[in-house]
Amino acid sequence: MKFLIQxxxxxxxxxxxxxxxxxxxLAFGIGLYIFTDSILVGISEESERxxxxxxxxxxRIMDKGYWKExxxxxxxxxxxxxxxxxxILKSIGIxxxxxxxxxxxxxxxxxxxxxxxxxxxxxxxxxxxxxxxxFRFKNTVIKGRWLTPGENxxxxxxxxAEDIGxxxxxxxxxTTRTKDGYRQVIDTTIVGIVNCPNPYINRASLxxxxxxxxxxxxxxxxxxxxxxxxxxxxxxxxxxAEVLDKLGPLAKKVNIKTWRELASDFIALAEMKSKSSGIIxxxxxxxxxxxxxxxxxxxxxxRERELGMMRAMGMEDKQVRRAFLLEAAGIGVIGSLxxxxxxxxxxxxxxxxxxxxxxxxxxxxxxxxxxxxxxxxWNPATMIKAFFIGIILAVAAAWIPVKRGxxxxxxxxxxxx
Amino acid sequence: MIQVKNxxxxxxxxETEVHALRGVTFVIEKGEFMSxxxxxxxxxxxxxxxxxxxxxxxxxxxxxxxxxxxxQSKKELALLRRKKIGFVFQSFNLIPVLTAxxxxxxxxxxxxxxEKKIEERTxxxxxxxxxKGMEYRLPHQLSGGQQxxxxxxxxxxxDPLIVLADEPTANLDSKTGEDILKLMKTMNRKHxxxxxxxxHDQMVMDYANRLIRLHDGTIQDDKTNPSAKG
Amino acid sequence: xxxxxxxxxxxxxxxxxxxxxxxxxxxxxIVRKLEANLLYPASRSKGTIIITDRFGERxxxxxxxxxxxxxxxxxxxxxxxxxxxxxxxxxxxxxxYPDAEEVIRLQGAALKQSVLGSDMSYDDMAGDKSILDxxxxxxxxxxxxxxxxxxxxxxxxxxxxxxYQKQIMWINKETFLYVKILxxxxxxxxxxxxxxxxxxxxxxxxxxxxxxxRDTLKKKSSTEFIIxxxxxxPVIPEGTFDLQGLCW
Numbered sequence: 095m096k097f098l099i100q101x102x103x104x105x106x107x108x109x110x111x112x113x114x115x116x117x118x119x120l121a122f123g124i125g126l127y128i129f130t131d132s133i134l135v136g137i138s139e140e141s142e143r144x145x146x147x148x149x150x151x152x153x154r155i156m157d158k159g160y161w162k163e164x165x166x167x168x169x170x171x172x173x174x175x176x177x178x179x180x181x182i183l184k185s186i187g188i189x190x191x192x193x194x195x196x197x198x199x200x201x202x203x204x205x206x207x208x209x210x211x212x213x214x215x216x217x218x219x220x221x222x223x224x225x226x227x228x229f230r231f232k233n234t235v236i237k238g239r240w241l242t243p244g245e246n247x248x249x250x251x252x253x254x255a256e257d258i259g260x261x262x263x264x265x266x267x268x269t270t271r272t273k274d275g276y277r278q279v280i281d282t283t284i285v286g287i288v289n290c291p292n293p294y295i296n297r298a299s300l301x302x303x304x305x306x307x308x309x310x311x312x313x314x315x316x317x318x319x320x321x322x323x324x325x326x327x328x329x330x331x332x333x334x335a336e337v338l339d340k341l342g343p344l345a346k347k348v349n350i351k352t353w354r355e356l357a358s359d360f361i362a363l364a365e366m367k368s369k370s371s372g373i374i375x376x377x378x379x380x381x382x383x384x385x386x387x388x389x390x391x392x393x394x395x396x397r398e399r400e401l402g403m404m405r406a407m408g409m410e411d412k413q414v415r416r417a418f419l420l421e422a423a424g425i426g427v428i429g430s431l432x433x434x435x436x437x438x439x440x441x442x443x444x445x446x447x448x449x450x451x452x453x454x455x456x457x458x459x460x461x462x463x464x465x466x467x468x469x470x471x472w473n474p475a476t477m478i479k480a481f482f483i484g485i486i487l488a489v490a491a492a493w494i495p496v497k498r499g500x501x502x503x504x505x506x507x508x509x510x511x
Numbered sequence: 512m513i514q515v516k517n518x519x520x521x522x523x524x525x526e527t528e529v530h531a532l533r534g535v536t537f538v539i540e541k542g543e544f545m546s547x548x549x550x551x552x553x554x555x556x557x558x559x560x561x562x563x564x565x566x567x568x569x570x571x572x573x574x575x576x577x578x579x580x581x582x583q584s585k586k587e588l589a590l591l592r593r594k595k596i597g598f599v600f601q602s603f604n605l606i607p608v609l610t611a612x613x614x615x616x617x618x619x620x621x622x623x624x625x626e627k628k629i630e631e632r633t634x635x636x637x638x639x640x641x642x643k644g645m646e647y648r649l650p651h652q653l654s655g656g657q658q659x660x661x662x663x664x665x666x667x668x669x670d671p672l673i674v675l676a677d678e679p680t681a682n683l684d685s686k687t688g689e690d691i692l693k694l695m696k697t698m699n700r701k702h703x704x705x706x707x708x709x710x711h712d713q714m715v716m717d718y719a720n721r722l723i724r725l726h727d728g729t730i731q732d733d734k735t736n737p738s739a740k741g
Numbered sequence: 742x743x744x745x746x747x748x749x750x751x752x753x754x755x756x757x758x759x760x761x762x763x764x765x766x767x768x769x770x771i772v773r774k775l776e777a778n779l780l781y782p783a784s785r786s787k788g789t790i791i792i793t794d795r796f797g798e799r800x801x802x803x804x805x806x807x808x809x810x811x812x813x814x815x816x817x818x819x820x821x822x823x824x825x826x827x828x829x830x831x832x833x834x835x836x837x838y839p840d841a842e843e844v845i846r847l848q849g850a851a852l853k854q855s856v857l858g859s860d861m862s863y864d865d866m867a868g869d870k871s872i873l874d875x876x877x878x879x880x881x882x883x884x885x886x887x888x889x890x891x892x893x894x895x896x897x898x899x900x901x902x903x904x905y906q907k908q909i910m911w912i913n914k915e916t917f918l919y920v921k922i923l924x925x926x927x928x929x930x931x932x933x934x935x936x937x938x939x940x941x942x943x944x945x946x947x948x949x950x951x952x953x954x955r956d957t958l959k960k961k962s963s964t965e966f967i968i969x970x971x972x973x974x975p976v977i978p979e980g981t982f983d984l985q986g987l988c989w
Contacts, residue, residue: 210959277904277906
């Protein structure tokens with residue numbers, strides 16, 4: 095065995111050009127694999143963050159009836175004892191804020207807007223003083239200012255503002271229905287523009303103060319949801335159970351949904367995407383394996399006579415096979431290591447500088463909650479995986495030509511010049 | 512020592528059947544220096560391949576050390592070759608990535624001989640074939656004759672029952688060819704190793720102590736040559 | 742902007758004076774007369790709808806059957822909407838799309854959708870209740886609209902199943918058909934303005950044959966209903982108001 099390893103190593107170092115080229119083909123594939131994975135993991139992590147920070151919070155408390163009709167954003171299912179629930183949550187150290195979410199039609203007029211228009215949208219009534227303890231919108235105001243309680247002011251997503259040509263100081267009317275179903279108009283003024291990294295919010299959302307909506311929508315202090323921030327925002331199991339426990343009898347009247355359930359569309363999409371990204375990765379491997387198998391094929395055919403001679407001298411087939419496969423594995427090791435280095439380099443670039451995809455993400459709705467610059471993520475597990483995959487790949491690529499070489503009669507192999 | 516009894520072998524090349532050997536019988540005694548001669552297509556290489564256990568006869572039997580090799584498995588045959596048979600090829604067939612020393616020692620390392628002994632024997636043989644000091648050269652840094660000397664050393668290192676050499680001088684000029692034959696003969700004498708080599712070159716035949724002439728797959732002539740050169 | 746709440750005290754007093762002078766009709770009586778004018782045992786009408794929005798103008802035509810106050814069926818005959826039907830039975834609204842060959846009952850949020858993209862939503866069509874069941878009515882005196890003497894009646898919702906918490910109606914003193922209606926948001930902002938441009942007298946009823954609904958928030962948005970033919974007590978094909986008949 096030791097001899098075989100030495101022999102394989104000698105072959106690798108002797109046929110340096112071939113070793114380098116084959117290893118590079120493999121390294122390229124491995125590097126791309128690590129890089130693609132880094133982007134995918136990066137997008138997915140970023141999406142989760144942006145979901146929780148700007149869309150779902152860690153978990154949400156809603157009235158029992160709300161969930162079934164959530165798509166219509168009904169106002170009839172409200173939490174009327176929000177202060178009691180907020181008090182309980184505070185006592186167990188969970189940050190929480192009340193919100194009312196409703197749908198409405200935004201109506202704007204030519205001058206100051208570029209043209210008359212109307213569009214249906216989602217309006218978040220938030221508590222200006224407390225919202226930032228759970229969400230992070232306050233930090234994303236890029237123009238104007240944050241809301242003050244009770245004012246007829248509105249914050250608008252930056253993409254939305256661009257789409258309708260809105261700016262700070264512009265008037266904006268929202269038509270909707272009150273809790274009782276009466277038609278209602280809320281005349282507001284844009285006080286600020288938020289540019290949050292979650293495109294779903296940025297594209298079509300408005301924010302008004304909670305007490306303003308309370309007045310206009312006849313909510314009598316009720317809210318449609320209470321959003322909670324758990325200590326580890328992604329981990330919802332343990333705190334969820336604690337909240338349920340502490341709410342006691344109140345828990346019977348409400349539903350608690352975690353961010354995973356709230357963003358089931360994203361989770362489903364992410365699963366689907368990971369399947370399709372598997373296909374991308376497979377393609378990368380096909381490229382690598384074609385490159386590797388081609389040179390391995392040449393390497394074996396070129397040495398058919400050598401192979402015959404080794405067998406004539408009494409090497410068993412399995413020894414010969416081992417010798418060649420060890421050589422391939424050597425290429426695998428070199429290629430994998432080089433690929434990991436290449437991958438780390440690409441990862442570094444994508445993690446440090448990112449790729450500005452804003453123009454694409456702006457137009458296409460990909461389901462991911464990312465906008466602007468995409469950043470990768472380090473993923474050591476993938477690098478380790480890639481290392482072994484590279485070796486297996488190289489060995490697999492050599493397997494067939496070696497098998498063919500061994501199938502030949504020794505006498506035929508020796509006859510070939 | 513080696514008995515070849517009524518051996519027949521034919522090949523199919525496309526549609527036509529080629530009868531390479533049509534029933535060949537002879538015995539090789541220990542220490543012989545024997546040549547199998549004949550024009551190309553007479554069955555020389557086929558006969559050597561059969562004796563060297565690289566191929567199996569269609570009919571007839573071959574006994575090596577009183578063992579019938581016909582029924583043995585691929586693995587057993589490989590083991591037999593490893594221990595008892597040395598090959599010298601027309602085109603040397605050294606492993607290009609190994610040094611002269613390694614090409615020789617390689618044959619022995621397959622037999623699990625202690626490294627120290629391998630080294631000793633390899634260096635001795637290198638000296639015997641006249642290549643002392645060239646142990647670190649790679650095959651492409653050696654002349655054809657030198658390469659064939661390495662090949663002879665490689666065949667001899669395991670102290671085989673028989674060395675089979677298929678046209679060992681065909682790729683060499685006549686002067687070098689003669690040197691190789693002289694070396695083989697020296698080794699034959701010194702180590703009592705049996706040599707069987709094929710050729711169609713009269714000069715080469717002249718070195719053989721015994722000459723078997725093949726024609727169309729049959730033995731035309733089998734005689735000893737008391738006045739052999741070398 | 743018009744506001745009931747901000748109406749000067751003087752005009753309120755003036756209204757009080759006027760109503761007491763007329764001395765005959767309470768606002769409730771006026772509304773009942775309005776409803777009586779619009780209630781026929783049965784009717785059949787053919788008409789045109791002109792929908793205007795900021796993208797331009799669209800026309801569609803329809804045939805409508807009514808029976809009493811609780812049954813109505815509208816079938817669209819325009820090219821694009823051909824075969825679409827809306828059936829109302831008491832409070833329930835059903836939609837039929839010929840392409841889908843499917844009957845849909847409209848409920849909840851779906852009622853807030855607009856009919857054919859017009860300024861009328863389905864819940865504007867729904868409901869067979871009298872105005873007086875849902876609204877408290879108040880007299881706001883008399884006014885002249887385009888030379889027509891009208892009663893001005895304010896409606897304030899007393900139940901929660903209506904879309905507008907407030908409405909103001911100007912009702913022709915002679916024909917008891919409304920001339921103009923304003924529908925207000927809860928914040929008193931005017932949402933819709935309905936004006937009747939033309940009427941026709943059939944038997945003892947005065948029918949609005951040209952009526953425009955304007956969405957006052959969307960400047961270029963309006964829906965005009967023009968009635969071409971109107972028959973009272975016509976022969977109504979059997980099964981017109983059957984749910985099963987909707988698909989035929």
